[in-house]
Amino acid sequence: MTMTPEQASWFSGVFDRLVGNIDRVLLGKTHVIRLALTALFSEGHLLLEDFPGTGKTSLARAIAESVRGTTNRVQFTPDLLPGDITGVNIYDQRSGAFEFHRGPVFANIVLADEINRASPKTQSALLEVMEEQQVTVDGVRHSVGAPFMVIATQNPIEQAGTYRLPEAQLDRFLMKASIGYPDHEATLRILEGSERRAHEVVVPEVISAATVVEMATMARGVHVDPTINDYVSRLVEASRTADEIRLGVSVRGALALLRAAKTMAAASGRYYVTPDDVKALAEPVLAHRLVLDPEAEFEGVSASSLIGQLLIETPPPSDRAAV
Template identity: 90%
Template sequence: MTSEVSVETFTQTTERNQSMTMTPEQATWFSGVFDRLVSNIDVVLLGKSHIIRLALTALFSEGHLLLEDFPGTGKTSLARAIAESVRGTSNRVQFTPDLLPGDITGVNIFDQRSGAFEFHRGPVFANIVLADEINRASPKTQSALLEVMEEGQVTVDGVRHMVGAPFMVIATQNPIEQAGTYRLPEAQLDRFLMKASIGYPDHEATLRILEGSDRKAHEVIVPEVIGATTVVEMGTMARTVHVDASINDYVSRLVDATRTADEVRLGVSVRGALALLRASKTMAASLGRYYVTPDDVKALAEPVLAHRLVLDPEAEFEGVTTSSVVAQILIETPPPTDRPAV
């Protein structure tokens, strides 16, 4: 494929000098492939290009996505379409109260013929893992994902097993039904690069869906755009996007503001600041730029930072939301006015 051949030239240049920033030609190529992926997935998730772009930004930033949404909005279709578009594998895990950690990571089973234990991989061994209704499982089971989301590996009986790359968890939780659910701990929320919501389709998209009602969602064929190896290479390429010192200062000031806000009990960690910068680099490349601008940071501040905040109980009672806190911080924190030097 053209994209497979093209990426080799760009990555070879990057490998020769890791200190070099992304070139304009690389940014143009990156943006073209990114747009092709968005168009490819849009066939399945109609009228949701924004959420598709966020999901792909998380993928190329080597991060994970938390979707808080109602049933039937296309979460499974999104995960499957991303996997098919990048020639990857996908697994879906329905989280329930009786789900055990081994049901996710895998277990060692004794083989009587060989007289030894053999590791049987769990559903987490895939490129795209959909953790459906993750807050319905017990905290012990939820914690089974902490290691693999951070380090790309699982440890069973003292033996480490790598899950491979690319690897992305798309987790969902229902914002309405709270009976029988467990709130995700802050440590796990911090592992998600972004939190977003697909939402219901608009009128035009709904009509298009109804017109194709004779086909089930899993029957829609999503063609391959790039290979899984290229995803990893593009992730490496995105890390070379230039970040001016003023952008680093802007991100730092935003994060500091979350820690001192009156409504906030726990602000954004350093991991959150790094996540915002990493996602901003990928967004810049997806838009054909080889440098980050304040607009990239502002566009991603809410999906990257809001879920990491813990509000003061009194503020929560008064109807304050984490999203509104981030929005206010963006207003009160002036961005750099000079064009980033590249």
Template identity: 85%
Template sequence: MTMTPEQATWFSDVFERIVSNVDRVLLGKAHIIRLALTALFSEGHLLLEDYPGTGKTSLARAIAQSVRGTSNRVQFTPDLLPGDITGVNIYDQRTGNFEFHRGPVFANIVLADEINRASPKTQSALLEVMEEGQVTVDGVTHPVAGPFMVIATQNPIEQAGTYRLPEAQLDRFIMKASIGYPDHEATIRILEGSERKAHEIVVPEVVPAATVVEMAALARSVHVDASINDYVSRLVDSTRTAAEVRLGVSVRGALALVRASKTLAAASGRYYVTPDDIKSLAEPVLAHRLVLDPEAEFEGVTSSSVIAQILIETAPPIDRPAV
């Protein structure tokens, strides 16, 4: 059943209220807040490639508080083990049984700080829970509560002692973005509130967690016209044939773009996806999935510039999607 205009209006109102709520903590970053919430309501995960001290932890905590959810932060280090994230079975001598002790991944919003500092084995501990919303330990499956979102970070400058995320893991993130430093006006406002530490700031609840699950299901019902699917398919095909690209966007990437565009449409008060929704999300959803040719990288080509060029060369549908 397709989303109704009334449901789209309600969705947009709640979405903007959460944006305004989180903006109390992450000042002047409404765009990145909208991207993070688009990932949340698309039941996806967000990768932030950013410098230390730009508000990543504050973003995760404020989103969790806005939806009356829980949040955990995991500092990834080379000695971190998979069980430190997912949890482990511990033998109880009193009962003679093994008892599962949940790891920090059992929260609504999980901040995986500097994820590329952990070994590939530890990084892979997140693959199952990010894709299927569950953790399997010693053959026993433990589901995580919804909503569930991983916000992972990595430092774009400091690469010593890091492990590059494999393509299979990058593909699990619906988006990759950057918060960046605040502008002058936002910096002044932050300094004016310097008497309060970041972790002391608590934002009020906007909606309960159950409403987020309901909204995510509602976003899936946004109408996508056949011409939009054709447009996405042509964009994805172009990434696979571009001369600068060694590995293009997978089918999972195409699905992620459509899912995120549905959420963006609902957040804009519409019950149907437009080509502009696809265009605005193409770079954060698709760019990190590309593997560039080494020679192209040496010449300064970036994944973002490849996506930008493909958007220019690929004609969008000209007719308004029929609903």
């Protein structure tokens, strides 16, 4: 069902209230909070590549508390097994049957901390649940429910004992972002409240988990003009033919960009997507899906700069897409 102007206005109001609520914990990072909530309402997942101590755990917990959801944190280590994430069947001697014990992936917000420290086999345990919101153990499927979002982190500095995330897994993250260190003003506010530890700060509930599902459904109904679809298609096609790029954006990446653009439009109080929505999300949604040519990497070319170049070379629709 197509979103109405009244629904767009309500969506924007709730979205802004959530941003303000989470900002009590993650001070001075409004842009990252908006990206994280965009991923949540787009039914996607977020990869945070950042330094330790920048508030990644606080962000996940604040989102879960704001939507009255559950949250679990998994510290990925080299000895972590797939069953430690998804859960295992344990034989119950009293009943004489196997009983499924749920793993930490059964939560609304799952923080996969330092995901690149686990082996590829363990990382792959998240592939099914990130795509289908279910896990299969011994041939039996178990739904994790909705809403469901994985916020994974990796340290860009310390690479000893880590495994590079495979392209198939990177492609399942709706977007990749970085929190970064707070500015001077935000740091002062954090220091002024140093008598309370981060886990002691409780943010009030803004909406229920059921409302998150409802809003995600509403976001799907944001109007997309055919010229916007054409613009997204031309962008991803350009990524596949660029000389510096060995592997371009997949169809899943194009769909992810369109889903996120719909949510951003609704969060801005609009019931239609504009080219500016696509441009604003192109870098966080598409950059991590690119595989660069080794020579380009050696010369210092980054995926983010290539996305910027593609946006310059790919002209947007001349007219604003509206109903």
